[in-house]
Amino acid sequence: MLPLTCSDPPSDFDSTVAAFQNTLRKYISGADLESRLTVQPGTWPSIANVTADLTGTTLQPDRPAAVDLANLQAGFTIDQLAFQAEPLTVNSANVRIRATAEQLQLSFARDAQQRVVMVPTDVAHGEVAVEIAQHDLQTLLLFAARQAAQEHDATIDDATLQLEQQGDRAARFATTVQARKGMFQATLKISGKIELSENLTLRLDDLTCEGEGMLGGMLAAIVSPQLTQYNATAIPLAEHALGEVRIEHLQFDVTQGLSVQARFAGRQS
Structure with missing residues (x-):
């Protein structure tokens, strides 16, 4: 809409x-x-x-x-x-x-x-395809963490992302990042769950952040409250394009980044 x-x-x-x-x-x-x-x-x-x-x-x-x-x-x-x-x-x-x-x-x-x-x-017939490469999906998932870190003069770099599909419309993700504050560096581990709804909206949940060492623990304490605010956050992929129309087929895959394909026809009953 x-x-x-x-x-x-x-x-x-x-x-x-x-x-x-x-x-x-x-x-x-x-x-x-x-x-x-x-x-x-x-x-x-x-x-x-x-x-x-x-x-x-x-x-x-x-x-x-x-x-x-x-x-x-x-x-x-x-x-x-x-x-x-x-x-x-x-x-x-x-x-x-x-x-x-x-x-x-x-x-x-x-x-x-x-x-x-x-x-x-x-609609008589329609199709939507959304693709996000793994690097770009990582950027989206770390958006809140990077904002929180910047507010405290810290930066988050060099992330590695792992995805594990869970069922037809869900996946777990875990990313390990290098965080810096001044001359000091620490490792953070951020994880959570992605779920795809029938209106092509991604929902983030179970977001957690853990840090290694004293600095890692301090940075995790900074990032965690911001991540908590993003629990249950919806990211519309094509919600504006669907409205009340009915989805006939929905495919969700995280083998290489994120791929969503949908066919729709008619209206929701």
Whole structure:
């Protein structure tokens, strides 16, 4: 579900394209943004084709707010949608995303901040693929730890990540990092669990941090409270692209980094 920058839902083709472009400028930074989005008109309320290529751009994350799905307002249909970002940078990590959809129906709602939100409510057929290399997944998983360390003039470097799949939609991870504070260095071990929900959201849990030696113990005490705040944290991989549509097939693999593939059709019952 995607928050738009407009105060009221767009009501025709031109205002919809303007809403797309303004929202792109708010959440995405990169060169030539105007040329990255192509929208071909159909017979309103239908749009014939939307193509977006955000390769090489950076997402400016926005904290999601609850959406009122009980009061949906009629929107429009996209006959053909194609999206790619290979890669899109998120929190200094590269994420590769590809998505296609046919006969994608979008409605409008309001979130808890009273922003206009586009909600996918039905689709004839669609596919989403998300890939994160192991190095970039490590960057995402250590984002909170690095923030906590920086607040205390410490840095975290040279991490090694191990992943172990647990069932169809979960994995354990363990990473060993070298942390520095001034001239001193220590080893930290950070571990936790990743779970994938049906709306393509990663959930982090069971996050722990242990340190070796006196300095390691001190740095672990600094990092641990920050990690605890990230327990149960959700990382949307393609949540904004799914809304109320129904997933037919979901594949989750951590053999080489993280790979998620999904097919969807129709709407949730």
